[in-house]
Amino acid sequence: GATIGLRIERAGAAVFVGETSTREMKRTVAELGGYLGRYNAFPAGVFLMTGTGLVPPDDFTLQPGDDVQITIGGIGMLRNLVLGG
Known part of the structure; x- marks a missing residue:
């Protein structure tokens, strides 16, 4: 099976990795x-x-500027920057 990774960075530091x-x-x-x-x-x-299939804890909230990266082995990365709402 392919590995699926989720990484959320805030100000250059990882705040969630799964x-x-x-x-x-x-x-x-x-x-x-x-x-x-x-x-x-x-x-x-x-x-x-x-x-x-990866979910941060209930108390986690995305913030403007967060960098959300989803990687799937053999496919690549989907990357989204969170904008202010």
């Missing part, structure tokens, strides 16, 4: 893809979003 694997998923990616395509056609393709 890691899991696709092996921890209740359903396989192939099984989820089968459900997705069962009643829907996607001639131009589709993205299957599963979430990370």
Whole structure:
């Protein structure tokens, strides 16, 4: 399975770091893809979003300027900067 990592940095320091694997998923990616395509056609393709399975503690809150990085082994990194609301 692929390793999935979540890292949240604030002012250059890690305030949350977690890691899991696709092996921890209740359903396989192939099984989820089968459900997705069962009643829907996607001639131009589709993205299957599963979430990370990594959740910071209840008292954790994102703040403006936080750098949220999600990495998936063999795929790459999704990186988002939190803006003020």
